[in-house]
Amino acid sequence: MSRFVISGPGGGAENRLEIRTFIKDEKFFSLYIQALxxxxxxxxxxxxQSFFQVGGIHGLPYIPWDGVTGIPNPQWGGYCTHGSVLFPTWHRPYVSAFEQILWTRAQEVAATYTKDQAAWKAAAFKLRQPYWDWAVNSIPPDEVIALKTVDITGPDGHKKSVPNPLYHYTFHPIDPSFPPPYSGWQTTFRQPTNTSPPTDNIARLKAILANAQSNIRSNTYNLLTRVSTWPAFSNHTVGDGGSSSNSLEAIHDGIHVYVGGNGQMGDPAVAGFDPIFFLHHTNVDRLLSLWSALHPGVWVTPGPSQSGTLTIPANTTVDTNTHLTPFYHTQTAFWASAGVTDTTKLAYRYPEFEGLDTSNPAAVQKAIAAAVNKLYGSAVFGVTAQSPAVQEPVAAAQQPIAAAADDNHPAIHHAGHGYPRDWTARVEFKKFEIGHSFSILLFLGSVPEKPEEYYTSPHFIGAHHAFVNSSPSHCQNCQNQKELVEEGFVHLSRGILKYGKLESLDAAVVEPYLTKDLHWRAVKADGYTPAEIPSLEVSIYSTPLSYTRGSSFPIAGSTHRHNGVTHGRRGGSREGLHGQH
Structure with a gap:
C-alpha cells in the first residue's frame, strides 16, 4: 500500500509566523480558515488525512494511522512519546504532517478564487502553520479563543463572515472510543463550565492565562538559557543531571492544562482534537529550534521509553535512531530524530532564523541569543535596571538581560555577595497517582479559600502540572507505571521581589520569608476540585547567577538546596536540615 510520506509543504523553506502576525495577513488568514x-x-x-485522524495520532481512538500497527498490549495509548527523550523530536514530523495536509487544502482553496487568483495561489504556496508564542503573550487572539465567526476575503474578493474552525472542532460523529465526559460533548471545549452541556468559560481562560504569564515567560527563558543537557531539556521525567529549570515538556504540559482545564486540551487522550493544539505544538517545535541553536551539537541522547507507545515497548531504551512512528520519511522508512535536526528539510523555518547563515553555528548562536534576550529577557528577575540587585552586576558586564522589566520593586542589595541568587521550587510527584491530570499551584502570601480562585489569585506565582491520559483502558495500563516520578520547577525570584519587599536575595533573608509565606495546593485539571497527592514533595533551591562580560546569558553557579524551608509541612521536603547542601 502507498504510504503518506511526510516531506513538508511544496517549495522551499518558508517562515512559520506567530499567530498575531499571521492574522494580519489577509490572504494567509483567509486561506488558513478555509483550508482548516x-x-x-x-x-x-x-x-x-482528515483532521480527526491526524488529531487521533496523539491518543484516542488508539487505532493504527497509515497502517502502522502497534506492539501487543502496549502500555500507552497512541503514538506520542510523553516522558521520553523523544518528546521534542517526535512532535516535529507530527506537526509537519498536519502542516503538509493543511497546505494541500490551501492550494485547493486558492484555486477557487476568481479575483486576483495568481496572488492567492502565491500566498497559498507560502502558507505555513502559525505558532502561538505563549511566552510573549499568554492570551491568544480572539480569533483563536473567543470568536465563533471570523471575517475573511472570499473567492469572489468580497469580505464575508464564516464559522471559525479555530474556536471548536465538531465531531461527526462522536467516536465510540471516547470516555465520559467527552462521549457526551459534540465539540471540543476549553476551560468548560460545570454545566450540562458545558460552554467555554472564555473569561476564566483569559484570566488564568494572564495570571500565568510571568511564570510562563520565566520558565521559557530559563529553559533556553540555563538547561544544557538533552535529558533536562527534553522531558519532565526525573533524572536530568541536576537542572533547576523546567524541561520543554514540563512547560508544554502547563499550557495544555491552563487552556484545557477539564476540556480536551487538558487530557492527552483527546488533546489533539482541539485546533489550538497545533498552534501550541508549533511553538514547542520553535523552542526546540531556538534551544538547539543555542546549544549546537547537543541532540537526542539515549534514554528510557518510560510508559512506551503504541509502537515502542515500555521500559526500553530509545535514541536518535529510534523510529518516530507513524511518520514515514520515504515509502519504506520512518523519520528518526537524527533526520529532523534541520527544519528546512521539512520546508519551514522560524522568523528568528531569517537571513542567518546556518553553516556558521557560532554566528547563529549569537543571533539567537540576542533574539531570546529581546523576547524573554525581562524574565530573569523582573526588576528594573535601577535596582542595585541587578544594576551593578549587569552594568559591569554590559548586559541588558534584566533591564526590560514590567514590575516596580524596591532597591535590594546582597550583603557584599555581589550577584543575585535565583530561587526555585522543585515540585516532584508520581505522575499517575490519581489517574488524570492535576496541578500543584504555588503561592506567596495568602491563599484563597475557594479552589476555583487559585489560578486567578494575585498571590499565585506558578505551578507544575501532571498531563495525564484519563482513558479508562490507559489508566488500567498505567498501573504498571504507577511509580513513575516526574518533576518540574517554579521560579520564585520575581514573586519574592514583588511580594516580600526584601532588601536582599541572600539565604539569610529569603529563607525565613519563604518558610512563612510560601504555600502550595493541589487541584484536579478542572481547577475547582482539590486533589490529594501523597507522593508530592516541594523543595527549595537557590542558584547564584553572575553576569560575565561578553556572556549572552546569566552564568549559573552551584545550586544549593534549602530543606528547612518546607521540611515538616505536608508535601514538603523529606530531608531535614541535615540534608542541606
Whole structure:
C-alpha cells in the first residue's frame, strides 16, 4: 500500500509566523480558515488525512494511522512519546504532517478564487502553520479563543463572515472510543463550565492565562538559557543531571492544562482534537529550534521509553535512531530524530532564523541569543535596571538581560555577595497517582479559600502540572507505571521581589520569608476540585547567577538546596536540615 510520506509543504523553506502576525495577513488568514475547515469536512473522520485522524495520532481512538500497527498490549495509548527523550523530536514530523495536509487544502482553496487568483495561489504556496508564542503573550487572539465567526476575503474578493474552525472542532460523529465526559460533548471545549452541556468559560481562560504569564515567560527563558543537557531539556521525567529549570515538556504540559482545564486540551487522550493544539505544538517545535541553536551539537541522547507507545515497548531504551512512528520519511522508512535536526528539510523555518547563515553555528548562536534576550529577557528577575540587585552586576558586564522589566520593586542589595541568587521550587510527584491530570499551584502570601480562585489569585506565582491520559483502558495500563516520578520547577525570584519587599536575595533573608509565606495546593485539571497527592514533595533551591562580560546569558553557579524551608509541612521536603547542601 502507498504510504503518506511526510516531506513538508511544496517549495522551499518558508517562515512559520506567530499567530498575531499571521492574522494580519489577509490572504494567509483567509486561506488558513478555509483550508482548516476543509480538513474538518471534505472527507469523513475515517479518512487518513482528515483532521480527526491526524488529531487521533496523539491518543484516542488508539487505532493504527497509515497502517502502522502497534506492539501487543502496549502500555500507552497512541503514538506520542510523553516522558521520553523523544518528546521534542517526535512532535516535529507530527506537526509537519498536519502542516503538509493543511497546505494541500490551501492550494485547493486558492484555486477557487476568481479575483486576483495568481496572488492567492502565491500566498497559498507560502502558507505555513502559525505558532502561538505563549511566552510573549499568554492570551491568544480572539480569533483563536473567543470568536465563533471570523471575517475573511472570499473567492469572489468580497469580505464575508464564516464559522471559525479555530474556536471548536465538531465531531461527526462522536467516536465510540471516547470516555465520559467527552462521549457526551459534540465539540471540543476549553476551560468548560460545570454545566450540562458545558460552554467555554472564555473569561476564566483569559484570566488564568494572564495570571500565568510571568511564570510562563520565566520558565521559557530559563529553559533556553540555563538547561544544557538533552535529558533536562527534553522531558519532565526525573533524572536530568541536576537542572533547576523546567524541561520543554514540563512547560508544554502547563499550557495544555491552563487552556484545557477539564476540556480536551487538558487530557492527552483527546488533546489533539482541539485546533489550538497545533498552534501550541508549533511553538514547542520553535523552542526546540531556538534551544538547539543555542546549544549546537547537543541532540537526542539515549534514554528510557518510560510508559512506551503504541509502537515502542515500555521500559526500553530509545535514541536518535529510534523510529518516530507513524511518520514515514520515504515509502519504506520512518523519520528518526537524527533526520529532523534541520527544519528546512521539512520546508519551514522560524522568523528568528531569517537571513542567518546556518553553516556558521557560532554566528547563529549569537543571533539567537540576542533574539531570546529581546523576547524573554525581562524574565530573569523582573526588576528594573535601577535596582542595585541587578544594576551593578549587569552594568559591569554590559548586559541588558534584566533591564526590560514590567514590575516596580524596591532597591535590594546582597550583603557584599555581589550577584543575585535565583530561587526555585522543585515540585516532584508520581505522575499517575490519581489517574488524570492535576496541578500543584504555588503561592506567596495568602491563599484563597475557594479552589476555583487559585489560578486567578494575585498571590499565585506558578505551578507544575501532571498531563495525564484519563482513558479508562490507559489508566488500567498505567498501573504498571504507577511509580513513575516526574518533576518540574517554579521560579520564585520575581514573586519574592514583588511580594516580600526584601532588601536582599541572600539565604539569610529569603529563607525565613519563604518558610512563612510560601504555600502550595493541589487541584484536579478542572481547577475547582482539590486533589490529594501523597507522593508530592516541594523543595527549595537557590542558584547564584553572575553576569560575565561578553556572556549572552546569566552564568549559573552551584545550586544549593534549602530543606528547612518546607521540611515538616505536608508535601514538603523529606530531608531535614541535615540534608542541606
Amino acid at each position: 475547515q476543509l480538513m474538518y469536512t471534505k472527507e469523513s473522520q475515517a479518512a487518513l
